[in-house]
Amino acid sequence: MNVTLKDPVSTLAGMPFLDDSFDYGQLLAAVAAVRHVRAESLSLPRVSEAQAGAWLDPGRALLLEQDQVHVPGEAFKRGRQEAIDSVLDTLADTVPAWRPLVRLPVRFLLMDTGDGAISASCRDWPQHVLLADVAFANHRELREQVTHELCHQWLYMIQEVWRLADAGAEQLILPSGTADRTPSEVLGAAHVAAVLVRLHRVDPAGAGLQASADHIRYLIDYGRGCISLLDGLGDDLTEAGRALTQRLKEAL
Numbered sequence: 001m002n003v004t005l006k007d008p009v010s011t012l013a014g015m016p017f018l019d020d021s022f023d024y025g026q027l028l029a030a031v032a033a034v035r036h037v038r039a040e041s042l043s044l045p046r047v048s049e050a051q052a053g054a055w056l057d058p059g060r061a062l063l064l065e066q067d068q069v070h071v072p073g074e075a076f077k078r079g080r081q082e083a084i085d086s087v088l089d090t091l092a093d094t095v096p097a098w099r100p101l102v103r104l105p106v107r108f109l110l111m112d113t114g115d116g117a118i119s120a121s122c123r124d125w126p127q128h129v130l131l132a133d134v135a136f137a138n139h140r141e142l143r144e145q146v147t148h149e150l151c152h153q154w155l156y157m158i159q160e161v162w163r164l165a166d167a168g169a170e171q172l173i174l175p176s177g178t179a180d181r182t183p184s185e186v187l188g189a190a191h192v193a194a195v196l197v198r199l200h201r202v203d204p205a206g207a208g209l210q211a212s213a214d215h216i217r218y219l220i221d222y223g224r225g226c227i228s229l230l231d232g233l234g235d236d237l238t239e240a241g242r243a244l245t246q247r248l249k250e251a252l
Helices: 024-041 049-056 058-062 078-094 096-102 139-161 183-202 204-211 213-231 239-251
Strands: 107-111 128-131
Touching: 024 049, 024 096, 024 139, 049 058, 078 096, 078 107, 078 139, 078 183, 096 139, 128 139, 139 183, 183 213, 183 239, 213 239
Parallel strands: 107 128
Antiparallel strands: none
């Protein structure tokens, strides 16, 4: 299901974590409706229309993946989950408008791969986030990684309602050198950069050395590099993708 009448920025009054006016409730309702329709098409156990919001549960959302994707993670021990909860509380206190965003039902799991990543998520694992042991090095690091992945989770939900790029769009290389990224993934990288800049500016003390002027400048340059890649795609971006790109230009 794709919304074609308006772009997500206009419909939702902004982007998650960037605009305090962002209408998260409207997006959640739209995602629940989309998932409800998908579930019926897949002949999954029926949920009444009035109970469509049940599809916002991470476990139930995973049922919609036809290949029954295995999420390569395992449950955290209690102390690790408490550390994540503490970070979520801190983020909500730092930017009160983020409170409903950081309370999105998300299942955090310990990453069981050794590929060097600190955190990971993807559209095939709706509302699931993997965190490596190193993400728990200190509160600042965990805050950055949790914020990063929550940005992705909200953008994934936008993608469930709006298509951001054509299926045959060019694969891109991120400014970091990571290759074979879709336009949607590049949008996601720019979104994370813009949100972290906002967080560090609002609460520089909470970010410690990561909030230095050099680090903020790096994030801005990285985000603008992503936007430059998106600008080069031309018509490969949909109207929705172009609207998100424009909002990120304004933020960066």
